[in-house]
Amino acid sequence: MKLTLTVxxxxxxxxxxxxxxLIHFLxxxxxxxxxHWGCDTSNCGACVVWLDExxxxxxxxxxxxxxxRRVTTVEGLARNGVLDPVQEGxxxxxxLQCGFCTPGMMMTARWLLDRNPNPTAAEVREAIxxxxxRCTGYENIVRSVLWAAGNDGNDGNxGNDGNDGxxxxxxx
Amino acid sequence: MDATSGGGAYGPIPRKExxxxxxxxxxFVDDICLPGMLYGAVLRSPLAHARIVSVDAAAAxxxxxxxxxxxxxxxxxxxxxxxxxxxxDVQAVLATDKVRFQGxxxxxxxxxDRYAARDALELIAVDYEPLPPLIDARTALxxxxxxxxxxxxxxxxxKVFDWAAGDREATDAAFSAADVVVSCDMxxxxxxxxxxxxxxxVADMNPVSGKLxxxxxxxxxxxxxTLYAMVTGVPEHKIRIVSPDLGGGFGAKVPLYPxxxxxxxxxxxxxxxxxxxxxxxxxxxxxxxxxxxxxxxxIAATADGxxxxxxxxxxxxxxxxxxxxxxxxxxxxxxxIFTGSYDVPAAxxxxxxxxxxxxxxxxxxxCSFRVxxxxxxxxxxxxxxxxxxxxxxxELRMRNLLKPEQFPYTCATGWQYDSGDYPRALRxxxxxxxxxxxxxxxxxxxxxxxxxxxxxxxxTEGVGAGPRSQMDILGLAMxxxxxxxxHPTGKAVLGISVQTQGQGHETTFAQIVAHELxxxxxxxxxxxxxxxxxxxxxxxxxxRSTPVSGAAAVVxxxxxxxxxxxxxxxxxxxxxxxxxxxxxxxxxxxxxDQARGIAEIAMAAHSTLDLPDGVEAHxxxxxxxxxxxxxxxxxxxxCVTDVDPGTGEVKVRRFIAVDDCGVRINPMIVEGQVHRGIxxxxxxxxxxxxxxxxxxxxxxxxxxxxxxxxSMECPSPELGATVTPSPHHPIGAKGIGESATxxxxxxxxxxxxxxxxxxxxxxxxxxLTPAAVWRAIQGRPIRPDLALS
Numbered sequence: 001m002k003l004t005l006t007v008x009x010x011x012x013x014x015x016x017x018x019x020x021x022l023i024h025f026l027x028x029x030x031x032x033x034x035x036h037w038g039c040d041t042s043n044c045g046a047c048v049v050w051l052d053e054x055x056x057x058x059x060x061x062x063x064x065x066x067x068x069r070r071v072t073t074v075e076g077l078a079r080n081g082v083l084d085p086v087q088e089g090x091x092x093x094x095x096l097q098c099g100f101c102t103p104g105m106m107m108t109a110r111w112l113l114d115r116n117p118n119p120t121a122a123e124v125r126e127a128i129x130x131x132x133x134r135c136t137g138y139e140n141i142v143r144s145v146l147w148a149a150g151n152d153g154n155d156g157n158x159g160n161d162g163n164d165g166x167x168x169x170x171x172x
Numbered sequence: 173m174d175a176t177s178g179g180g181a182y183g184p185i186p187r188k189e190x191x192x193x194x195x196x197x198x199x200f201v202d203d204i205c206l207p208g209m210l211y212g213a214v215l216r217s218p219l220a221h222a223r224i225v226s227v228d229a230a231a232a233x234x235x236x237x238x239x240x241x242x243x244x245x246x247x248x249x250x251x252x253x254x255x256x257x258x259x260x261d262v263q264a265v266l267a268t269d270k271v272r273f274q275g276x277x278x279x280x281x282x283x284x285d286r287y288a289a290r291d292a293l294e295l296i297a298v299d300y301e302p303l304p305p306l307i308d309a310r311t312a313l314x315x316x317x318x319x320x321x322x323x324x325x326x327x328x329x330x331k332v333f334d335w336a337a338g339d340r341e342a343t344d345a346a347f348s349a350a351d352v353v354v355s356c357d358m359x360x361x362x363x364x365x366x367x368x369x370x371x372x373x374v375a376d377m378n379p380v381s382g383k384l385x386x387x388x389x390x391x392x393x394x395x396x397x398t399l400y401a402m403v404t405g406v407p408e409h410k411i412r413i414v415s416p417d418l419g420g421g422f423g424a425k426v427p428l429y430p431x432x433x434x435x436x437x438x439x440x441x442x443x444x445x446x447x448x449x450x451x452x453x454x455x456x457x458x459x460x461x462x463x464x465x466x467x468x469x470x471i472a473a474t475a476d477g478x479x480x481x482x483x484x485x486x487x488x489x490x491x492x493x494x495x496x497x498x499x500x501x502x503x504x505x506x507x508x509i510f511t512g513s514y515d516v517p518a519a520x521x522x523x524x525x526x527x528x529x530x531x532x533x534x535x536x537x538x539c540s541f542r543v544x545x546x547x548x549x550x551x552x553x554x555x556x557x558x559x560x561x562x563x564x565x566x567e568l569r570m571r572n573l574l575k576p577e578q579f580p581y582t583c584a585t586g587w588q589y590d591s592g593d594y595p596r597a598l599r600x601x602x603x604x605x606x607x608x609x610x611x612x613x614x615x616x617x618x619x620x621x622x623x624x625x626x627x628x629x630x631x632t633e634g635v636g637a638g639p640r641s642q643m644d645i646l647g648l649a650m651x652x653x654x655x656x657x658x659h660p661t662g663k664a665v666l667g668i669s670v671q672t673q674g675q676g677h678e679t680t681f682a683q684i685v686a687h688e689l690x691x692x693x694x695x696x697x698x699x700x701x702x703x704x705x706x707x708x709x710x711x712x713x714x715x716r717s718t719p720v721s722g723a724a725a726v727v728x729x730x731x732x733x734x735x736x737x738x739x740x741x742x743x744x745x746x747x748x749x750x751x752x753x754x755x756x757x758x759x760x761x762x763x764x765d766q767a768r769g770i771a772e773i774a775m776a777a778h779s780t781l782d783l784p785d786g787v788e789a790h791x792x793x794x795x796x797x798x799x800x801x802x803x804x805x806x807x808x809x810x811c812v813t814d815v816d817p818g819t820g821e822v823k824v825r826r827f828i829a830v831d832d833c834g835v836r837i838n839p840m841i842v843e844g845q846v847h848r849g850i851x852x853x854x855x856x857x858x859x860x861x862x863x864x865x866x867x868x869x870x871x872x873x874x875x876x877x878x879x880x881x882x883s884m885e886c887p888s889p890e891l892g893a894t895v896t897p898s899p900h901h902p903i904g905a906k907g908i909g910e911s912a913t914x915x916x917x918x919x920x921x922x923x924x925x926x927x928x929x930x931x932x933x934x935x936x937x938x939x940l941t942p943a944a945v946w947r948a949i950q951g952r953p954i955r956p957d958l959a960l961s
Contacts, residue, residue, distance in 0.1 A: 017287065018827060024286070033203040034196020036419065038368045039452040043875035046368055046419075068585030074196035081195070094844050098674030100200065100368040125883040129607040130873070134368050134420045137851035138883040153283030157647045 007032065008075045008076030018064050022056075023047045025063035026073060034074040034103045038132075044133025048104035049073045049093045055111050059132075074103035077110065085148040086110050095144030097135030104131055118149055177355065180756075181686035182704055184840035188693075189672075198417040201372045202449050204387045209374065210239055212435050212448035213289035215279040215296050216458065217271035220307065220529040220868020221318060222300035224267055224278070227354020231295040232281055237288035240441045241296070242280040242434055244268035252437060255403050258427055258645060259503070261332075261494035262323075263532055265430040271300070272320055273531050274870050275457035280434035282446055305529040306330060307867040308958060309466060309489035312526035320492055320527040332438040332494050332525035337508035338585045343520035346481030350472035354512065354556045359937045360545045361861040361956045362464035362489065362530070364456050364872070365537035366880060367673070370418020371459055372449035374437035375435040379443050383410050388432060390415040391425040391671050392711025395648060397703045404436060415701040421673035422913075423536030426497040426713050427910040447935050453873045460497070460533030461862055464489040464957070465507075465545045471553040475562050475822045477568045479514050482584075484521040489528050489957075496534030497713070498541045498644035499650070505535050505542030506634055508585040513552035513594055513632040513806060514572040517583035529868045538852060538913035540633045541714050551629040551918035555925065556934060564611075565922070566602055566626050570595060580899075583666055587634055589804045591896045592832070598630060600892045601808035601830040610812060618930060623815040624825075627923025631809070631915035634802035635907035636719025645710065651798040652716075653707030654724035656732055660778040662771025666728075667699045669709020670721040672756065675909055677717060681725055683837050684903070688729035688769045689736075707794060715805075715907025718837070719898075724797035726902040731793035732770075738787045739777045740768040761961055803898045807831040810918040815927040820946030822887065822924055824854055827916070830892035834906035842908050843891055849912020850889050855881040856913075857920035861939045865959045956958035 004013045007030060014029055026032045026049065037059055038046035047058040050072040051065075077084045086109045089095065096102040105128055112119060112127040119127070124145045125138065134139060193200050229241040244266040247253040254262045267278050279296050283289035306318040312330040321327045347353055373388040384406045389394045393413040401408035418425060418919065431448045438446040450459070464488040472480045478938065488504060498505045504523035511519045535541055554572075558565040573594040574581055581589045610626050637643045638650045655667035666685050666794045670677065682696035699705050709721060733753065740758040741748040746768055751758045758773070760766035768776075770791075777783075777791050812826040827850050836842045859879040862872040872878035897904025924940050925933055928949060936948035937956045944954045 019287070021724050027202070028205075028286075031205075032196075033200075034198075036200070036369070037202065038370075038419075039875045041452065041874050041876050043880075044368060044452075064249050065255045078195065087194040090194050094187070094840050096190060096193055096674075097197045097676070097844055097848065098368070098418060098420045099189070102193050103502070106194070121888070129884045132368065132850075132880050132882060134880070135848050136365065136844060136887065137847035137849075139888050140887050141886070142883070156889050 001064060002168045003063055003067050005068065006070045008072055013057065016063055022057040022058035022061040022063045026058060032073050032075050036100050036103065038100065045104045045130065046101050046105045048131065050107060050111065055108050076107060077106060082158065084110060085151040086108060088151065089148035093140050093144040093147050095136060095141045101131060101133045105133065105141055109148065112145065113149055113152055117152060121146065181683045182837050184838060185679065187676045187692060188682065189678045195927060200369055200417050200419055201374060201387050201389050204374045204416070206445040208374060209445040209447055210282050210284060210438070210442060211286040211289045212280055212438050212446050213293055214277050214284050214431050214434065214454065215293045216454065217267065217274060217276040217278055219268070219271060219300055219302055221272060221303040223270050223303060225301050228380065229279060232292040235288065235292045235295060237284045238281055239284065240282040240438055242266060243436055243535035247437065251436065252433060255428060255433060256758050257493055257495035258497040263493040263495055269323060273529050274868050275454065275531060277430040279440060282438040282442055307529060307864050307866055307868050309487055309526055309528050312528055319527055330527040331352060332490050332527055333503045334524050335503045336520070336522045338518045338520035339518060343481045343483055343518040346518035347470070347472040347483065350480050352560060353470060353472045353477040354553060354560050355468065355470040356553065356556060357468050358549065358552060358935060359956055360463040360465040360467065360548055361854055361938055363462050363537060363860045364878065365422035365424040365462060366456065366878065367420030367422055367424055370450045370452060370455040371425060371429055371431065372434045372447070373435045374445055374447045375439040376445040376927055377436065377439040383412065384436065385412045385414065386851050387414045387416060389425045391421045391669055391673060391713050393701060394669050394708045395702050395710050396428065398648065403433065403712055412710040413703045415671050418671065418673040422458050422538045423462065425673065425712055426536065427495055427533065429459060442918045447892055452875060455862040456862065456878055457870045457873045457915065458531050460495070460536035461491065461531055462533065462537030462539055463545060465875040467545065467549050469549045469553050471557050473557055477557070477563045477571050478570045479516050481518040482511055482516055482550065484510055486521065486523040487883060488523055489517065489530065490525045490534050491528055491530040491532040493532035494525065495532035498535045499637055499645060501642060503641045506540065507542040509543055509583070509587050509634055510546035510550050511585065512547060512581045513574060513630045515574050515578065516584055530864060538849065538910040540635050540830050540910045540914050543633045543669050544914045547629065547631040547914050548918045551922065552935065555922045559934065566598070566607060569628065569630055570598060573598065588801055589632060590801055590898050590900060592804065593894060593896050594630065594806060597806065597830045597894050598808040600894060601810050601828050604890055604892050605810045605828045623817055623927040623930065625813040625815060625923035625927025627811045627919045627921065627926055629809045629915050629918035629922060632806040633715070633911060633914055634804055635715035635910065636797060636799050636803045637714050637716055640798045647766055648710060649798065650710045651796050652709030652721040652724050653794060653796045654721065655707045655726040655794045656728040656792065657737050658732055658770065658774045660775050662695065662774045664689070664696045665699060666696055666725055667706040668721050668725065669707055670711065670712040670717040671701050675845065676838065679709045680718065680838050680841060681722065683724055684725045685729045689733060691770060716907040718905050719803045719860045719901060719907045720797055720799050722905060723799065723902050724795045727795035727797055728793045730938060732791045735788070735791050735793065736770055736773040739773050741784065742781060742783055743768055743776050745775065800900050803834065803901055805831065805833040805906040805908060805911050807911055807915050809915050809919040811923040813923040813927055815924060815945060817949055820942035822858055822940055822945060824887050824920065826890060827887050828890045829912060830894060831908065831911055832894040832896050833908035833911065834896060834898045834901065835904040836895065837905060845908050846891060846912045847889055849910065850916050851881050851886045852913040853916025853920055854885055857887070857917045857940060859939050859941060861956055862896065863957065863959050871959055
């Protein structure tokens with residue numbers, strides 16, 4: 001079947017098997033290997049990307065379901081080479097070790113901060129509670145997201161409030 | 173301190189490796205894509221024990237996208253149907269005679285895409301003749317028990333080994349003389365490390381050059397290269413292992429797995445690269461499990477709580493093949509460190525390993541070669557003794573902890589602890605916790621009918637294997653090399669044999685070298701995970717990277733520094749003895765402004781500068797480090813829980829961890845390691861278990877059933893540190909990677925049992941799920957290893 005969608009602001013048209021999972025489409029067809037496959041059962045969240053404005057677990061979304069829609073992956077977090085504060089926060093606060101869950105965690109974190117710019121630690125924990133990290137015990141992920149909240153709106157974060165309409169990639 | 177001045181490169185600097193990961197630019201095995209690459213998939217046994225009558229792969233082979241199908245018979249023709257394990261046993265690569273656990277590898281398909289490979293698996297017809305499975309380890313040695321390993325000549329029963337350590341008579345005498353003896357049966361359930369990245373490989377056999385390149389999830393790429401050479405017959409210099417970014421390992425990526433070998437043969441057969449990535453169920457059901465120890469422990473003491481002796485009798489479930497990864501001479505790993513952190517005059521333990529129809533493995537999951545089980549046993553027994561004697565568990569521990577002046581200390585089973593100040597660590601943990609206030613709060617809550625628990629554990633590990641005289645894996649001594657090249661402009665490249673799975677080696681090892689040479693960590697590039705570019709060594713597990721490979725890096729850097737001294741002497745036209753290393757430079761004694769740093773010296777060493785006879789040009793150096801002893805990190809942990817007796821739900825309210833791993837190179841990374849281990853401890857104590865039903869069906873085969881802790885179950889840890897340098901490590905460092913995984917489960921269980929004390933509960937086995945806690949309160953504890961009760 002034919003699939004047309006926008007990923008990180010770029011439109012793609014491909015012919016795919018109807019059964020193809022979104023995670024495999026992104027990784028194997030488009031070469032966007034930042035999103036990871038970890039469990040098959042929607043438990044781990046290493047595969048979290050945005051479908052339009054909503055984080056989804058791309059291991060349980062058919063690529064076919066994204067026809068005409070926008071997908072945003074970790075590769076779309078930075079803007080014009082400038083890191084998102086969430087990315088900076090994960091490095092500043094040692095929010096990652098092996099780095100496998102990190103892309104999914106960061107996509108959820110950005111989604112949270114766009115809706116709740118000043119979350120509490122408990123709110124961050126709830127937001128990432130559908131995702132698994134085997135390295136950090138979550139504490140430094142929470143600190144990373146709170147760090148990003150404290151640094152949102154600084155240089156490097158243009159577009160995160162995203163109402164300028166100039167960059168229609170699903171991150172508004 | 174200025175990180176460039178020498179002696180100042182340690183500290184909590186951000187990690188170098190983060191830059192690629194936060195951009196989604198890590199390179200994990202499944203990210204590797206080679207031209208013409210094919211995809212493999214494994215057909216697995218649905219039964220735990222069955223004879224294979226026939227395997228018909230004709231329909232699969234006829235699938236238009238299938239390039240090859242391998243069965244056990246195909247591998248047998250290449251003498252590859254069986255492979256050696258890390259414990260001197262053999263393991264079936266693809267089954268030829270029987271299947272011996274659910275999920276065992278039976279056939280392998282190579283196809284043009286990963287979906288087609290899975291499709292073709294369903295076209296393979298296997299005729300099984302079911303056999304009665306052996307699932308309950310406690311019946312393994314019964315007469316008439318199903319024989320798991322009829323393939324082994326002379327194997328008449330299911331025993332793998334009997335092993336003992338300590339002095340039986342002295343221990344019996346200590347027990348006879350004791351005022352009080354407390355004993356308990358406890359199970360350390362089978363668990364799985366479940367790194368978020370599963371195991372996988374891209375195997376590329378180049379038919380022209382004869383070179384076999386493997387991108388593979390390996391914690392020990394060099395040791396694996398040797399094993400692949402021995403197994404496949406490909407000459408070792410024609411094998412290159414690349415272990416790229418690993419999405420966690422925790423011990424799961426130490427063994428060789430059948431899928432790796434199938435992919436290699438698949439590449440040999442097709443002449444094209446073959447990728448195989450297991451899925452999560454395959455990972456949980458077939459790769460290295462951990463623990464599975466059925467323990468009977470006894471502790472003997474005087475009436476005032478002085479521990480006199482410890483005894484343990486262990487039944488170890490090794491699954492269908494003895495594939496534990498541990499030093500050869502220690503079939504039960506380092507379990508015999510089970511006297512823990514206490515001054516115990518007499519101790520004796522016996523371990524019997526048995527085969528069952530379960531997945532093979534054994535030592536995996538951050539356990540420091542089974543110190544985890546040992547710590548759990550002694551810390552549970554210590555708590556029970558405290559309860560029996562009505563002595564506060566902190567006080568009882570304080571009375572029995574080794575004292576600083578007793579180090580170096582040789583314990584009753586022969587381990588030589590290198591250094592420690594245990595009372596200081598425990599006091600600090602009690603201070604952070606506000607222990608006395610917690611006990612007052614607990615009393616008040618109990619009076620209100622609320623069940624709050626306070627659990628302690630104190631652990632000592634022996635990590636950094638290991639001494640040449642005592643430790644090897646398949647005959648390979650456990651030494652590690654380091655290769656340090658200093659370029660003319662003073663920038664350095666360090667090649668190491670160990671393999672990060674997230675521990676941050678690229679940063680920590682750069683700091684180690686920078687610290688020795690007066691460089692910035694930014695000036696040191698760390699290369700690892702590629703056997704063509706790094707020196708030989710046994711890899712990363714058992715918290716051995718910093719104790720062994722870190723020491724090798726120090727020794728290499730100090731060789732560079734000494735060579736630099738000779739070059740600096742020529743530059744400054746003074747005798748080498750007139751120079752001293754100070755603030756990161758070689759300086760003339762009494763005239764410290766006359767100085768040369770490594771960058772200047774490196775350029776001179778590569779220049780036409782006239783060097784004294786016998787002084788080599790350049791500054792490059794290498795080293796191989798054989799540790800004289802293990803390092804012995806230790807720590808004091810306190811866990812505060814709240815238990816709902818109506819539902820059995822346990823909430824971990826606080827977790828206090830004081831760790832002493834000697835000198836900390838990057839304290840931020842060290843604390844991250846401790847955070848991880850605390851999450852492990854909470855998971856293992858409260859939810860993680862690989863359980864089987866009576867037919868041998870694995871009930872923990874997905875993350876729907878094998879529960880891992882999330883951000884909602886893990887508290888915000890409260891950490892403390894003491895620093896007792898290792899006297900034999902060149903920079904005084906000890907391992908830290910597994911400390912919290914080893915030490916924390918006992919604290920959680922002690923806390924829950926403490927909370928349940930008003931119900932008369934003295935012990936309950938992990939995992940303390942709501943059902944298990946509720947049943948313990950009812951006086952009908954659940955047996956945690958089988959879904960039989």
